[in-house]
Amino acid sequence: MLYEIQTYGKDVLRTKTEKILQIDDNLREIVANMFETMYAAEGIGLAAPQVDNSIRLFVIDLAPIDEEEGRRVFVNPKILEFGDTQDEYEEGCLSIPTIKEIVTRPTSIRITYQDMYGKHYDEEIDGFLARVIQHEYDHLEKTLFIDHLSSLKKSLIKKTLKKIASGEIEVEASENFEL
Numbered sequence: 001m002l003y004e005i006q007t008y009g010k011d012v013l014r015t016k017t018e019k020i021l022q023i024d025d026n027l028r029e030i031v032a033n034m035f036e037t038m039y040a041a042e043g044i045g046l047a048a049p050q051v052d053n054s055i056r057l058f059v060i061d062l063a064p065i066d067e068e069e070g071r072r073v074f075v076n077p078k079i080l081e082f083g084d085t086q087d088e089y090e091e092g093c094l095s096i097p098t099i100k101e102i103v104t105r106p107t108s109i110r111i112t113y114q115d116m117y118g119k120h121y122d123e124e125i126d127g128f129l130a131r132v133i134q135h136e137y138d139h140l141e142k143t144l145f146i147d148h149l150s151s152l153k154k155s156l157i158k159k160t161l162k163k164i165a166s167g168e169i170e171v172e173a174s175e176n177f178e179l
């Protein structure tokens with residue numbers, strides 16, 4: 001089942017997310033639907049608030065850009081540490097169509113999370129996956145990638161954001177590997 005992707009301006013993107021207490025078939029169905037929704041939009045990452053669900057869950061599949069990577073599910077993730085080095089990358093977001101901006105982020109993280117069967121993990125992750133995780137994790141923290149921009153950059157995209165919020169610009173599948 002495809003979910004509707006919530007775009008900039010929707011309250012759910014700025015709503016506190018709840019810890020997932022029941023890791024069951026219902027959750028696994030949500031995960032399956034989120035992957036389906038993400039693939040349909042040609043995204044590589046999708047967080048639950050983007051599909052109108054305020055729970056601590058996101059999914060990632062970097063296979064389109066990294067053959068070694070496949071589906072990953074993060075339930076109740078917690079980033080414990082950020083590495084010292086940072087890099088820049090032009091990010092996009094399925095919830096903020098047409099806007100792409102350079103965002104500076106740490107290149108490595110240490111994260112704990114559960115999978116969709118409740119198993120616990122504690123991992124150090126670096127490279128592009130670390131960036132995508134931070135972008136999706138931000139969604140669980142009510143943060144959007146545009147929040148990381150300078151006030152000058154923010155003022156330059158203000159008009160486009162208004163158009164997204166008013167529904168003039170809608171989500172379209174693109175091949176830009178958005179998050």
Ligand SMILES: [Zn+2]
Nearest residue numbers: 093094095179
């Ligand atoms: Zn996003």
